[in-house]
Amino acid sequence: MKKLIGIDLGGTSIKFGILTMAGEVQDKWAIPTNILEDGKHIVPDIIASINHRLDLYKLDKSDFAGIGMGTPGTVDIEAGTVRGAYNLNWAETQEVGKAISDGVGLPFILDNDANVAALGERWMGAGENNPDVVFVTLGTGVGGGIIANGELVHGVGAAGEIGHINVEPTDGFECTCGNHGCLETVTSATGIVRLAYKFAESYEGDSHIKASIDNGEAVTSKDIFEAAEAGDAFSLAIVDKFAYYLGFAAANIGSTLNPDSIVIGGGVSAAGEFLRSRVEASFKKYAFPTVRNTTKIKLAELGNDAGIIGAASLALKFKGE
Amino acid sequence: MKKLIGIDLGGTSIKFGILTMAGEVQDKWAIPTNILEDGKHIVPDIIASINHRLDLYKLDKSDFAGIGMGTPGTVDIEAGTVRGAYNLNWAETQEVGKAISDGVGLPFILDNDANVAALGERWMGAGENNPDVVFVTLGTGVGGGIIANGELVHGVGAAGEIGHINVEPTDGFECTCGNHGCLETVTSATGIVRLAYKFAESYEGDSHIKASIDNGEAVTSKDIFEAAEAGDAFSLAIVDKFAYYLGFAAANIGSTLNPDSIVIGGGVSAAGEFLRSRVEASFKKYAFPTVRNTTKIKLAELGNDAGIIGAASLALKFKGE
Numbered sequence: 001m002k003k004l005i006g007i008d009l010g011g012t013s014i015k016f017g018i019l020t021m022a023g024e025v026q027d028k029w030a031i032p033t034n035i036l037e038d039g040k041h042i043v044p045d046i047i048a049s050i051n052h053r054l055d056l057y058k059l060d061k062s063d064f065a066g067i068g069m070g071t072p073g074t075v076d077i078e079a080g081t082v083r084g085a086y087n088l089n090w091a092e093t094q095e096v097g098k099a100i101s102d103g104v105g106l107p108f109i110l111d112n113d114a115n116v117a118a119l120g121e122r123w124m125g126a127g128e129n130n131p132d133v134v135f136v137t138l139g140t141g142v143g144g145g146i147i148a149n150g151e152l153v154h155g156v157g158a159a160g161e162i163g164h165i166n167v168e169p170t171d172g173f174e175c176t177c178g179n180h181g182c183l184e185t186v187t188s189a190t191g192i193v194r195l196a197y198k199f200a201e202s203y204e205g206d207s208h209i210k211a212s213i214d215n216g217e218a219v220t221s222k223d224i225f226e227a228a229e230a231g232d233a234f235s236l237a238i239v240d241k242f243a244y245y246l247g248f249a250a251a252n253i254g255s256t257l258n259p260d261s262i263v264i265g266g267g268v269s270a271a272g273e274f275l276r277s278r279v280e281a282s283f284k285k286y287a288f289p290t291v292r293n294t295t296k297i298k299l300a301e302l303g304n305d306a307g308i309i310g311a312a313s314l315a316l317k318f319k320g321e
Numbered sequence: 322m323k324k325l326i327g328i329d330l331g332g333t334s335i336k337f338g339i340l341t342m343a344g345e346v347q348d349k350w351a352i353p354t355n356i357l358e359d360g361k362h363i364v365p366d367i368i369a370s371i372n373h374r375l376d377l378y379k380l381d382k383s384d385f386a387g388i389g390m391g392t393p394g395t396v397d398i399e400a401g402t403v404r405g406a407y408n409l410n411w412a413e414t415q416e417v418g419k420a421i422s423d424g425v426g427l428p429f430i431l432d433n434d435a436n437v438a439a440l441g442e443r444w445m446g447a448g449e450n451n452p453d454v455v456f457v458t459l460g461t462g463v464g465g466g467i468i469a470n471g472e473l474v475h476g477v478g479a480a481g482e483i484g485h486i487n488v489e490p491t492d493g494f495e496c497t498c499g500n501h502g503c504l505e506t507v508t509s510a511t512g513i514v515r516l517a518y519k520f521a522e523s524y525e526g527d528s529h530i531k532a533s534i535d536n537g538e539a540v541t542s543k544d545i546f547e548a549a550e551a552g553d554a555f556s557l558a559i560v561d562k563f564a565y566y567l568g569f570a571a572a573n574i575g576s577t578l579n580p581d582s583i584v585i586g587g588g589v590s591a592a593g594e595f596l597r598s599r600v601e602a603s604f605k606k607y608a609f610p611t612v613r614n615t616t617k618i619k620l621a622e623l624g625n626d627a628g629i630i631g632a633a634s635l636a637l638k639f640k641g642e
Contacts, residue, residue, distance in 0.1 A: 132476045146469075146577065148476070153469045155453045155579030156615045164576045164609035169569060177610055248490060252573055255485045256467065258476030288485035289498055294477045 003059075004315045005106070007046060007069035008113070008307025011035065011087030014046060016053070017308030021065070021319060023124040028308060029053065039089040043096055047103030066107035067100060068314030070116025070307050077111060077154075107318045113307065114160060115152050118145020120310030121263050125301040130260035134253055135300070136162050136246070138268035141176075142184040142191075148257060163188070165252065167245045187246045189221040189268050195238050196224055207234035225271040239271075240278060247282020247297075254283065254291040265300025272299060324380075325636045326427070328367060328390035329434070329628025332356065332408030335367060337374070338629030342386070342640060344445040349629060350374065360410040364417055368424030387428035388421060389635030391437025391628050398432060398475075428639045434628060435481060436473050439466020441631030442584050446622040451581035455574055456621070457483050457567070459589035462497075463505040463512075469578060484509070486573065488566045508567045510542040510589050516559050517545055528555030546592040560592075561599060568603020568618075575604065575612040586621025593620060 001021055008015040011033060018027040031049050034041040046069075054061065073085025080097015082090055101108040111119075118135035127133035131150040137143045144162030146153040153159045163184035164177055172181020173194055185191050200213045209227045212219050228235035250262045262283075264276060280297040287295070302309060322342055329336040332354055339348040352370050355362040367390075375382065394406025401418015403411055422429040432440075439456035448454035452471035458464045465483030467474040474480045484505035485498055493502020494515055506512050521534045530548045533540050548556035571583045583604075585597065601618040608616070623630060 132474075132480075144577075148467075148469050148474045148480075149472050151470045153453075153578060155469070156581050157579060158609065158611040158615070159453075159469075159577065159579040161576045161579070161609045161612065164612075165573045166569065166576075166607045169607060179607065179609070182609075248487065252486045253577060255482045255487075256465075256480065256574060256577060257474060258478060258480040258482070260477050286487045286490060286500065288479065288482045288500070288503075290479040291482065291485075294479065 002065040002319065003063055004065055004312035005050060005067040006308035006310070006312030006315070007067065008116070008311055009033070009042070009046075009069055009071045009088070010113070010307075011072065014042070014049070015304070015308050016049060017305070017312060018053075018059075019309065019312040021316065023309060023313070025305060025309065027053075027057070028305070033088065035087070035089045038091075039085075039094070042088060042090075043094070043099045044103075047100055050104050061105050064106050066109065066315035066318030067104060068116070068311040069096075069100070069108070069110040070113040070311045071096070071110055072113055074157075075110055075112050077109070080108060080110060082110070107315070109314045109317065111152065111314060114143035115145040115154075116310035116314065117265065117306040118147060118160070118263075118310065119152065119313045120302055120306035120308070121265060121300050122147050122310075123313045124309050125306060126263045126298040127261060132257065132259040134162075134257060134259045134262045136250070136262060136264050137266035137300075138187055138189070138246075138264065139266040140189055142188050143266075146257065148259075162249065162253070165249045167249055183245060183249050187242055187249075187268070192221045192224055192238060192242050192268070193219055195241055196235075199234065199238055199241075203234050203237075205233055207232050210234045221268050222270070225274065229271075229274050239275070243275065243278030244282045247279045247284075248286050250279065250283045250297060251286035251291070254295040255288045258291050259295055261296040261298045263298045263300050265302075265306065269299060323386040323640060324384055325386055325633035326371060326388040327629035327631070327633030327636070328388065329437070329632055330354070330363070330367070330390060330392045330409070331434070331628075332393065335363070335370070336625070336629050337370060338626070338633060339374075339380075340630065340633040342637065344630060344634070346626060346630065348374075348378070349626070354409065356408070356410045359412075360406075360415070363409060363411075364415070364420045365424075368421055371425050382426050385427050387430065387636035387639030388425060389437070389632040390417070390421070390429070390431040391434040391632045392417070392431055393434055395478075396431055396433050398430070401429060401431060403431070428636070430635045430638065432473065432635060435464030436466040436475075437631035437635065438586065438627040439468060439481070439584075439631065440473065440634045441623055441627035441629070442586060442621050443468050443631075444634045445630050446627060447584040447619040448582060453578065453580040455483075455578060455580045455583045457571070457583060457585050458587035458621075459508055459510070459567075459585065460587040461510055463509050464587075467578065469580075483570065483574070486570045488570050504566060504570050508563055508589070513542045513545055513559060513563050513589065514540055516562055517556075520555065520559055520562075524555050524558075526554055528553050531555045542589050543591070546595065550592075550595050560596070564596065564599030565603045568600045568605075569607050571600065571604045571618060572607035572612070575616040576609045579612050580616055582617040582619045584619045584621050586623075586627065590620060
């Protein structure tokens, strides 16, 4: 049985995994991302790191079906190129696919990082390999990946922009995309802090989180969730609003796609069941009754490994080659 | 080259079509739907009508790949059954597939009517056979069908419930589903009249539509669109609100799926370009920028034939049998 190589390319580190065809991670490692000189070292570093690892463990290329990679930016899957990945300093189009395929001597395929994480959670994580799974990642921004009938949905290119579902059309916060009221403006790590600042304007009760805000101290998503869980009423009101927005968006995704599950991941989802149960309550309030009873709201299970596992799953398509 | 049979089963009539594998309608006819005695005549009537037609034109069963059908109610595609189709008096599960397949002597497949109409518009209508198309039908209710990667999306059963996307969570009208603020409560034939009644409560200007409402006369969706197009300010405000809601929902569908097009059909879409252009303006306001520039808002093109054409397309899968 051949093996797969999965690469999770990020702005800070590049993670690698060697997986079985059944999705078991047999080996993983990481290197720092060198974004100097317009990120021109990234692709050579990836090639050298894989070749070095295969030499080290005396693995033969013929043991592998292929390589899959998740990357920030806008991908052209057919061409194997990436552009507009600003955290890699890749503004212009990068010829990634041909270089890595030639440099390692294996077939190569890539997709964007949110889609790849969705594939990982669907295959080996909370999605339980169901053919219909939606993944929402709550981090600095809000991203997503949609799997329907067992396949990633790209649409004409930008499907899965769940962070830009509008949840507050009348008086929402301005988003980096230029619109107002996008989900990302309220349910990202920065979004919840934005909600906290807004609530602080009118909140009258005692709260150490509100006091921190009023004192101009930095408050994080983690601080707010921890305070809420400890009973801070101000923080709880913020978390409830956060959960309302995410559950409302999930309900509308559910009425559209009725997936087996909507899986919540990313750093902000570290709040765990405390968050999930509140999102689920909002989801159940707004979803179509059949959807309410059939689509599950779940927490992601793979953590940082979702990227390498999902990336490796892209290379399953080479198993016959 | 074999032919296809498409059936569009409705509460008033059953429409039939004989199509080429390329989607050309070569013959079509219809019979009234006999819903008496718990709809027990419907399936025998369908079988008799097809067999009669084939006899009449001396067509041989071996000339056909198979039969596809769109039906109201909840379908079990694998089992070929339908239940909960109340406008057919089919409350209990009906064994439709085996009966028709045996009765005509051809393979049979079915799906729900909104999905089938979506397939029709995607194949031979406004969707231009693109792999990613969303169809929204505005009639007595609001239905939908989603095609991604060239396949209908069912999710775990109820995907495409676009009429139950929530567009007014705070003070929306109550929906038949039990929620408040569903798209169907405002952009169906009855929804636009509901909006008119609400607007009439506070509108002060001259309007013959408002006068009709205040006099307790029946006002239809058609009346409101015609008056709006003729310059009636009251009606224009209603149409603008209608278009806001539909465009807002379309923007969120677009940010989720980024289809090539979102196609608007059904009786209420008879308002044509006057409606489409307003929906498009709202869509462009709320959609993610990439989606705004790539997903098109279109009018359906097939009218009543969407059902038989989409139904026939289901039977394309039998072409190799």
